[in-house]
Amino acid sequence: MKIKILFVGKTVDDRITSIVDDYLKRIKNIDITVKIVPGAKKKYSVEVQKSEEGRSIISFIDDSEFVAILDDKGDSFTSRQFAEWLERRQTASRNITFVVGGAYGFSNEVYDRADSRISLSKMTFSHQIVRAIFAEQLYRAFTIIAGLPYHHE
Amino acid sequence: MKIKILFVGKTVDDRITSIVDDYLKRIKNIDITVKIVPGAKKKYSVEVQKSEEGRSIISFIDDSEFVAILDDKGDSFTSRQFAEWLERRQTASRNITFVVGGAYGFSNEVYDRADSRISLSKMTFSHQIVRAIFAEQLYRAFTIIAGLPYHHE
Numbered sequence: 001m002k003i004k005i006l007f008v009g010k011t012v013d014d015r016i017t018s019i020v021d022d023y024l025k026r027i028k029n030i031d032i033t034v035k036i037v038p039g040a041k042k043k044y045s046v047e048v049q050k051s052e053e054g055r056s057i058i059s060f061i062d063d064s065e066f067v068a069i070l071d072d073k074g075d076s077f078t079s080r081q082f083a084e085w086l087e088r089r090q091t092a093s094r095n096i097t098f099v100v101g102g103a104y105g106f107s108n109e110v111y112d113r114a115d116s117r118i119s120l121s122k123m124t125f126s127h128q129i130v131r132a133i134f135a136e137q138l139y140r141a142f143t144i145i146a147g148l149p150y151h152h153e
Numbered sequence: 154m155k156i157k158i159l160f161v162g163k164t165v166d167d168r169i170t171s172i173v174d175d176y177l178k179r180i181k182n183i184d185i186t187v188k189i190v191p192g193a194k195k196k197y198s199v200e201v202q203k204s205e206e207g208r209s210i211i212s213f214i215d216d217s218e219f220v221a222i223l224d225d226k227g228d229s230f231t232s233r234q235f236a237e238w239l240e241r242r243q244t245a246s247r248n249i250t251f252v253v254g255g256a257y258g259f260s261n262e263v264y265d266r267a268d269s270r271i272s273l274s275k276m277t278f279s280h281q282i283v284r285a286i287f288a289e290q291l292y293r294a295f296t297i298i299a300g301l302p303y304h305h306e
């Protein structure tokens with residue numbers, strides 16, 4: 001299983017980029033690539049932005065991939081449940097693409113393509129910070145799967 | 154209403170400290186102080202660490218304060234619900250202390266003292282990253298209360 005992470009919008013915060021890189025580097029033996037999907041220009045309406053970004057997101061996804069979008073109205077997991085979910089995905093062995101959206105969420109096109117919707121929280125986080133949270137959560141999941149002593153409950 | 158935030162354990166990550174400072178600085182007209190509660194030495198067992206940290210935490214809290222601890226088994230809110238909760242606390246006008254715990258959670262002494270338990274997520278986040286998340290959530294709450302255009306649902 002290869003993992004692709006799509007972040008929508010150029011990260012402007014170097015601190016976040018640096019934290020994300022640190023966590024992803026600590027995940028060993030898994031092929032992870034990160035792609036930045038260009039965010040839509042702010043001069044358009046929210047709906048137009050979402051739909052433009054949606055088309056960009058879809059263009060980064062292959063038909064064969066399993067797509068999980070991060071969405072605060074998605075299924076919520078504990079860290080351990082997320083690890084179990086990820087382990088089941090590994091067994092299914094399709095490549096998996098996680099999509100971490102921009103400021104305004106996803107277009108219907110993206111919702112339609114998504115195989116799974118994952119919520120990190122009922123709260124809305126900044127789309128910058130959510131990248132760091134997700135990278136840490138992915139690292140945490142792999143330490144749980146590998147039985148490493150990182151996660152405490 | 155004054156707000157005090159207790160972070161347990163010296164932050165070792167400058168990127169997190171910097172993100173936290175940025176968000177808290179953006180909250181205007183509210184008296185917010187941040188205190189670092191020393192974390193317990195790692196050489197002790199988890200239970201001893203928790204109980205030592207618990208005593209330290211309590212020593213930073215005045216009797217009159219309303220204490221809200223961040224706890225993944227606490228009440229979960231959307232960002233808007235958290236803002237509404239905070240606004241009700243403002244009306245009650247007791248000073249409020251938020252406690253963001255260390256790696257191992259809280260001792261029973263802290264649970265007993267807490268007036269409220271707030272969960273940012275069912276997931277367990279790194280106790281470093283959780284500081285950035287909380288600072289951003291507090292800023293977001295005050296923008297919601299003030300009707301500023303920061304939060305999108």
